[in-house]
Amino acid sequence: xxxxxxxxxxxxxxxxxxxxxxxxxxxxxxxxxxxxxxxxxxxxxxxxxxxxxxxxxxxxxxxxxxxxxx
Numbered sequence: 001x002x003x004x005x006x007x008x009x010x011x012x013x014x015x016x017x018x019x020x021x022x023x024x025x026x027x028x029x030x031x032x033x034x035x036x037x038x039x040x041x042x043x044x045x046x047x048x049x050x051x052x053x054x055x056x057x058x059x060x061x062x063x064x065x066x067x068x069x070x
Contacts, residue, residue: 002030003053006040010052037061 005011005019016027031051034040038057042049 002027002034003039003058006051006053010050012045012048012050014048016051 001020002016005016011019013024013027013031016022016031017024020027031040031042035042035051038054039061040051041054042051044050
């Protein structure tokens, strides 16, 4: 769900909380996993950290996944 939301445009954790109706710690935990995998990146925008997708890495993982399935 986070990836789908971030495909539209960058979001901060508080915006993701509202859309996903989940707690900040839960969302932050999932963001950390996605960031470690290189699928998303975070940066400071004022006092909030915003996240977006890393398109090149996302495409690479998607292609690897497709190759494994077909």
